[in-house]
Amino acid sequence: MSNILTVAEMGAADAAAIAAGTPGTVLMERAGLAVAEAIRERHRRCRVAVLCGPGNNGGDGYVVARRLKRWGWPVWVEASAPPATPDAKAAAARWRGETVSLGAQRQTDLVVDALYGAGLSRPLDGEAARLARTIPREQVIAIDTPSGLSGDTGQPLKDVAFRAALTVTFHRRKPAHVLQPGRGYCGEVVVADIGLGDTVSALSENSPDLWAHRFPWPSIEAHKHARGRLIVISGEAASTGAARLAARGGLRVGAGLVTVLSPPGALAEHAAQLEAVMLKAFEGEAALAEAAEAADAAVIGPAAGVTAATRANLITLAHTGAALVVDADALTVFKDRPDDLFAALDRDDVLTPHPGEFERIFPGLLKNSPERITAARTAAKRAGAIVLLKGPDTVIAAPDGRAAVNLNGSPWLATAGSGDVLAGLIGGLLAQGMDSFEAACAGAWIHAEAGAGFGPGLIAEDLPGLVPARLADLHGRPPIR
Ligand SMILES: NC(=O)C1=CN([C@@H]2O[C@H](COP(=O)(O)OP(=O)(O)OC[C@H]3O[C@@H](n4cnc5c(N)ncnc54)[C@H](O)[C@@H]3O)[C@@H](O)[C@H]2O)[C@H](O)CC1
Numbered sequence: 029m030s031n032i033l034t035v036a037e038m039g040a041a042d043a044a045a046i047a048a049g050t051p052g053t054v055l056m057e058r059a060g061l062a063v064a065e066a067i068r069e070r071h072r073r074c075r076v077a078v079l080c081g082p083g084n085n086g087g088d089g090y091v092v093a094r095r096l097k098r099w100g101w102p103v104w105v106e107a108s109a110p111p112a113t114p115d116a117k118a119a120a121a122r123w124r125g126e127t128v129s130l131g132a133q134r135q136t137d138l139v140v141d142a143l144y145g146a147g148l149s150r151p152l153d154g155e156a157a158r159l160a161r162t163i164p165r166e167q168v169i170a171i172d173t174p175s176g177l178s179g180d181t182g183q184p185l186k187d188v189a190f191r192a193a194l195t196v197t198f199h200r201r202k203p204a205h206v207l208q209p210g211r212g213y214c215g216e217v218v219v220a221d222i223g224l225g226d227t228v229s230a231l232s233e234n235s236p237d238l239w240a241h242r243f244p245w246p247s248i249e250a251h252k253h254a255r256g257r258l259i260v261i262s263g264e265a266a267s268t269g270a271a272r273l274a275a276r277g278g279l280r281v282g283a284g285l286v287t288v289l290s291p292p293g294a295l296a297e298h299a300a301q302l303e304a305v306m307l308k309a310f311e312g313e314a315a316l317a318e319a320a321e322a323a324d325a326a327v328i329g330p331a332a333g334v335t336a337a338t339r340a341n342l343i344t345l346a347h348t349g350a351a352l353v354v355d356a357d358a359l360t361v362f363k364d365r366p367d368d369l370f371a372a373l374d375r376d377d378v379l380t381p382h383p384g385e386f387e388r389i390f391p392g393l394l395k396n397s398p399e400r401i402t403a404a405r406t407a408a409k410r411a412g413a414i415v416l417l418k419g420p421d422t423v424i425a426a427p428d429g430r431a432a433v434n435l436n437g438s439p440w441l442a443t444a445g446s447g448d449v450l451a452g453l454i455g456g457l458l459a460q461g462m463d464s465f466e467a468a469c470a471g472a473w474i475h476a477e478a479g480a481g482f483g484p485g486l487i488a489e490d491l492p493g494l495v496p497a498r499l500a501d502l503h504g505r506p507p508i509r
């Protein structure tokens with residue numbers, strides 16, 4: 029399971045392993061060896077300075093230095109302070125090479141940042157800060173986290189932290205390895221196993237490991253009604269493309285029947301562009317309730333219009349049995365009365381705000397939270413629904429505390445209409461009966477993979493057509509052991 033652990037959870041996992049009989053020095057040896065091997069895999073023998081801090085991060089550094097030296101590398105230690113912990117002292121005692129003071133200004137090809145990791149307690153200063161600002165990142169291999177970066181938030185304390193080409197962390201990723209800007213400071217992240225066994229955490233990397241075994245593949249005797257009915261509420265004439273993008277996303281991801289519910293005035297422009305997606309006119313809440321009667325899922329918001337009608341339509345849909353995907357205008361329209369929205373939702377519903385929409389219905393929450401995982405979790409609890417907070421590090425959170433972070437986001441998805449397709453993907457999975465948290469995770473993962481796979485020049489119209497290849501990957505996956 030690709031969990032993400034907080035610094036405290038990692039400390040507890042370390043302590044549990046030590047309490048179960050694996051000495052901290054053994055964990056440190058494993059950690060240091062993993063870093064040394066990661067270096068050897070990527071670089072030919074060259075001059076290496078290992079910057080060691082006073083704690084166990086530094087302890088890892090002494091192990092790295094000893095290993096490299098044994099392999100014949102020209103390596104030395106630059107210590108910011110003498111080792112202060114028992115494990116670090118033990119590791120330093122086994123280091124037989126040269127130790128000089130930090131910032132000895134020597135010619136070096138690689139720098140191992142073993143100054144601070146999980147124990148970072150204040151911003152870098154003095155020589156450490158100077159080095160963080162001056163050492164070119166392609167020379168830097170960071171142990172656990174780049175020094176200066178808060179492990180739990182991914183924020184550099186006082187904006188000073190090392191930037192690394194490679195970060196080797198242990199056992200599981202921490203928030204700093206997946207949340208921006210931290211992820212950018214880390215460079216390539218390698219997660220080394222140091223034998224801590226399995227740890228359960230409510231926070232995971234979003235990957236098929238989380239939900240592929242419950243993907244709603246059709247059974248042999250499936251017929252289109254069995255694969256769920258999705259409805260998409262369209263905007264007014266000349267604002268109808270978003271609904272079609274969402275509808276196509278829902279159809280491609282496997283919903284059996286997808287219908288665009290359209291204001292009468294927009295019918296013609298839909299009709300000219302839809303084939304398998306069905307089309308039905310509605311006017312007013314009663315007609316909507318009737319048209320939504322048999323829907324398993326509904327997408328409302330893309331280009332719906334920030335109007336009283338959109339607000340009324342959402343409330344109407346909330347009284348049907350359909351699981352809702354609430355996006356864009358259907359979020360913004362509740363800006364002044366978010367509690368009305370939350371009162372209408374239930375835990376099967378999914379909100380898909382970008383940060384601006386998030387701020388409108390959860391004012392101040394993002395900037396008052398230590399990072400966006402906490403913000404999304406708080407929002408999900410408050411809304412009583414799944415919250416997917418979009419961004420390069422999209423976070424999916426459930427009211428029950430489960431959360432997942434997307435690692436495969438890509439800049440190509442920042443194109444008009446991309447969010448409409450995402451809403452449709454999630455709606456299509458909800459229509460097939462997938463658990464809402466898992467449907468949001470799966471939709472986000474498929475959407476991101478499709479975008480990353482296409483790359484430059486991607487437009488939203490491309491996205492639905494890119495879904496089958498991702499489904500083929502998922503369908504061909506070996507069963508989860
Ligand atoms: N626990 C284990 O068995 C393992 C730990 N691993 C490594 O250990 C570090 C965490 O070590 P810890 O001693 O808790 O903290 P640090 O080494 O990160 O640093 C704490 C040390 O540094 C001082 N300090 C903190 N911030 C600053 C600062 N800005 N300026 C100066 N000094 C600072 C603080 O006072 C302490 O003295 C973890 O990251 C892993 O690398 C093993 O890898 C696995 C086993």
Ligand SMILES: [K+]
Nearest residue numbers: 141144173175
């Ligand atoms: K470090």
